[in-house]
Amino acid sequence: MIYGYARVSSNGQDLTQQVAQLLAAGCVKVYQEKASAASAERPKLKRAIGALDAGDVLMVTATDRLARNTRDLLNILHAVKEAGAGFRSIAEPMVDTTSQFAEVVIAVLGIAASWERQRIVERTAAGRDQAKARGVKFGRRAALTPHQQAEALQRLARGDTQRTVAALLGVDQATISRLSRRQG
Known part of the structure; x- marks a missing residue:
């Protein structure tokens, strides 16, 4: 067959x-x-x-x-x-x-x-570099806007728990934890 x-x-x-x-x-x-x-x-x-x-x-x-x-x-x-x-x-x-x-x-x-295959990889990399030069952003969008990030950090500084801040902003606690680690 x-x-x-x-x-x-x-x-x-x-x-x-x-x-x-x-x-x-x-x-x-x-x-x-x-x-x-x-x-x-x-x-x-x-x-x-x-x-x-x-x-x-x-x-x-x-x-x-x-x-x-x-x-x-x-x-x-x-x-x-x-x-x-x-x-x-x-x-x-x-x-x-x-x-x-x-x-x-x-x-x-x-x-x-x-x-x-190597040529495809090279062309893809060149295209990605050109896009970056034009200001194209890659990766996932941030879960929180800069304003929300600032608010989350203020609430954490006032003593709110990560869980409370996450619930208020509608994100996972891990998002708030990462934000806190980056700022601290």
């Missing part, structure tokens, strides 16, 4: 095209996942590999849908091989683990995928 694995890295992306390609290529079942390929912890991928029996094939539209670094790619392909199954990529027809040169091609593709 031929099983497919389709993956996109964010919720805004769509799996429809990948699934259609895999079904057209003869896959009887396609495991779909929205997770980063940078992570080796992908439940649907593990399920797809777990479903493989001797003689089965795991197919992807492109190797970068499977892994973004050489180590992960080789680990995944090792697990496929251990199941007695093969691996194929639609976009890279030379990647077929039943051929003699498959391991060489897969290593080269893994290096390319790793390089692309």
